[in-house]
Amino acid sequence: MSTPLxxxxxxxLMRDIRLAWSQGGTGTMALSFFMxxxxxxxxxxxxxxxxxxxxxxxxxxxxxxxxxxxxxxxxYQADYEDGSLDDLALSPLGLTxxxxxxxxxxxxxxxxxxxxxxPLLGMFMNLAPEGYGILLLxxxxxxxxxxxxxxxxxxxxxxxxxxxxxxALLVLPLYIPTLIFGVGAVDxxxxxxxxxxxxxxxxxxxxxxxxIGPFASAAALRLAxx
Amino acid sequence: xxxxxxxxxxxxxxxxxxPWAIAVMAISxxxxxxxxxxxxxxxxxQGESVRIMYIHVPAAWMxxxxxxxxxxxxxVAIVWRHPLAELAGKAAAPIxxxxxxxxxxxxxxxxxxxxxxxxxxxxxxxxxxVLFFLYLGYMAIWHGFDDEEKAGRAAAILxxxxxANIPIIKFSVDWWNTLHQPASVxxxxxxxxxxxxxxxxxxxxxxxxxxxxxxxxWRMKLEINQRKLSVMNRAEVYx
Numbered sequence: 001m002s003t004p005l006x007x008x009x010x011x012x013l014m015r016d017i018r019l020a021w022s023q024g025g026t027g028t029m030a031l032s033f034f035m036x037x038x039x040x041x042x043x044x045x046x047x048x049x050x051x052x053x054x055x056x057x058x059x060x061x062x063x064x065x066x067x068x069x070x071x072x073x074x075x076y077q078a079d080y081e082d083g084s085l086d087d088l089a090l091s092p093l094g095l096t097x098x099x100x101x102x103x104x105x106x107x108x109x110x111x112x113x114x115x116x117x118x119p120l121l122g123m124f125m126n127l128a129p130e131g132y133g134i135l136l137l138x139x140x141x142x143x144x145x146x147x148x149x150x151x152x153x154x155x156x157x158x159x160x161x162x163x164x165x166x167x168a169l170l171v172l173p174l175y176i177p178t179l180i181f182g183v184g185a186v187d188x189x190x191x192x193x194x195x196x197x198x199x200x201x202x203x204x205x206x207x208x209x210x211x212i213g214p215f216a217s218a219a220a221l222r223l224a225x226x
Numbered sequence: 227x228x229x230x231x232x233x234x235x236x237x238x239x240x241x242x243x244x245p246w247a248i249a250v251m252a253i254s255x256x257x258x259x260x261x262x263x264x265x266x267x268x269x270x271x272q273g274e275s276v277r278i279m280y281i282h283v284p285a286a287w288m289x290x291x292x293x294x295x296x297x298x299x300x301x302v303a304i305v306w307r308h309p310l311a312e313l314a315g316k317a318a319a320p321i322x323x324x325x326x327x328x329x330x331x332x333x334x335x336x337x338x339x340x341x342x343x344x345x346x347x348x349x350x351x352x353x354x355x356v357l358f359f360l361y362l363g364y365m366a367i368w369h370g371f372d373d374e375e376k377a378g379r380a381a382a383i384l385x386x387x388x389x390a391n392i393p394i395i396k397f398s399v400d401w402w403n404t405l406h407q408p409a410s411v412x413x414x415x416x417x418x419x420x421x422x423x424x425x426x427x428x429x430x431x432x433x434x435x436x437x438x439x440x441x442x443x444w445r446m447k448l449e450i451n452q453r454k455l456s457v458m459n460r461a462e463v464y465x
Contacts (some may be wrong), residue, residue, distance in 0.1 A: 152387055156380045160370045169366050170384055173359035176352070177394070208390060216387055219304070223379050 008093050009101050016105030019078075026071040030110045031117060034067040038121045049126045056125035057135055057186035064114050064139065065146060065175055069168060071110045072150035075102060076158045076217075080224060085158075089225055095218035099151060103213060107147040115139045134189035141199060142182040145206040148213030149174045155220035177205050231309050233450045240443040247443070251436035258433045261426035269423075278336040280426055284434040286329040289357060290392060292322030292438065296364070297389045300382035310446070312378030313453075315385060316368055317445035321438060323361035330354060349398035350406035353391060360388040374453075 003011075020027040041059045045051055079085040088098045118139060119132055127135065153171035157163030185198035262280035269276035296318045303311035333351065334344040345351065364381055371377035398406075419427070 149387075152383070156367065156384060157370065159376070163370065166366055166370045169359075170363040173356045173363060173391075174387065176356050180352070212387060212390075216383055220380060220383050223376055223383075226376070 003092075005093060005097070008091055009097060012088070012091075012093075012098060012101040013105045013108075016102055017109040020105070020109035025109075026074055027109050027113060030067045030071040031113050033070060034063055034114050034117065035121065037063045037066065039124060042124060053126045053128055056122060056127040057131060057190075058183045059125060060118055060121055060127075060135065061139070061179055061183050061186075064111075064118070064143065065179060067114055068111055068143065068146045069150060069171060069175075072106065072147070072154045072171075073164045073167060075106055075151055075154040076221060076224075077154070077163075080158045085221065086225060089221070095221050096214050099155070099217040099221065100214040103147050103151045103217070106151070107144055111143045111147060115143065128190055131186055131190050134186050134195055138182045138185040138195075138199065138202060141206060142178050142202045145178045145202075145209040146175060148206070148209035149178075151213055152216045152220065155217040155224070158221065159224040178202065181205060233310070233454070236310060237447060237450065240447055244440065244443055247436050247439040251433055251440055254429050254433035254436060258426060258429035262430055266422055266426045272340060275336055275339050276423070278332050279423075280430045282329055282332040282336060283427060284431040285325045285332060286354065287431060288434050288438060289322060289326040289329050289354065290395060291435075292318050292325055293357060293360070293385075293388070293392060295442075296322060297385050297392075300385040303378065303382045304386070310450075312375075312382060313446060313449040314442075315364075315382060316378070317442055317449055319361055319364050319368075321441050321445070323358060323365065325434075325438075326354060326358040326361060330358065348406050350395065353395040353398050356391055357395060360384075360391060364388070 019025055038059060041055070041063075042052060045055065076085060079088065089095050091098060093101070115136060118135060122132055122135060150167075150171050153167040153174075156170060157167040160166055181198045181202040185195040185202060188195040188198055258280070262277055266277075266280075268274050296315045299311045299314035299318065302308045303315065330351070333354075337346070338344050364385055367381045367384055368377050371380060
């Protein structure tokens, strides 16, 4: 008896989402890190409203990126260590499908909550009223690229002991275009220039990441499982 | 191509190429430096600081060229499992990182008198800086694994993912019309540089290219010999 592919995909997806929000999962930790790190900027830069408003979008984007990076560290590692990745590799989806499911689960369970809480942090940071909509939109369009690109780094370093720092070194340079266009969109909207160009480029980055991410991750995982 | 998968065969080929490459490098470096520093006129706007360009531009070309060599080698390594291709990537990476650093440093030295700033976050500079980080990541991943073979394939995957940055560097000056000037040598409608400056530039580019070939082959031979040595050590211990 064989289960249809979509059922397998959904099973992995739901499993990872549940794991992210179970005790000790990455979901709550990433969210807490996001909130604490943004407030650190308010302490570090000082409470002048104009300064905070100027850097609000950039700080929220950078910290969202770091929170995403921190949570990606464990994307494949737990499954690799307890051997369930070997089982998943044998599923009819293939490693590419498994990687796609786990990436989607990461985005839904860990990154979407960050996006949802972003307006609150925007308020902390004194973000101008016209910035909220575009901040949410740019995060929505751009953050899937963070999960996708980060998954490649997570897969490459899955068998490396203390791979977290190495992973950051590999992934952060590849995150730069997403960050530039994401913050660019918000800044353009607040400067009343129109942000469609930046949003389109941000979407392009996400689509390229979508085309590469699951396949490169699967190739890297196969390497680790050998 | 698989003929050169045999390290002995490769070493013979490298030994045949090396003397020529060294000769080309020596001659073009001397001629290029003379022309660039003494034999060419100062620019009517930039004055003597235009001479930085004769180092900066070839270094920047080589930074991208070396990455493409690395990416090409990585592709061959992944698709055909060519045993020397991974080593080629490993051998090329530090050379490329050095060229990238050289391009960034000379660029900022030139930028201070010309633009009034050492650094500006414009598209070209930012993307070349990203290229430098990619080189660092590639070299770091080689050290991250205990198993050389796994490290090689992981590094190859990373190098291929990073190729996305190369077109961004090339076209950044067209997409973001900021500080860095657009292409003036390889462009539609021919170069916009005077011949008296174009020749020293090309000769310097030849010298850099020959330098790359020389150091690359040296490093390849070094890597091969190191592998041989570790195999022999292991044979001695376990054999």
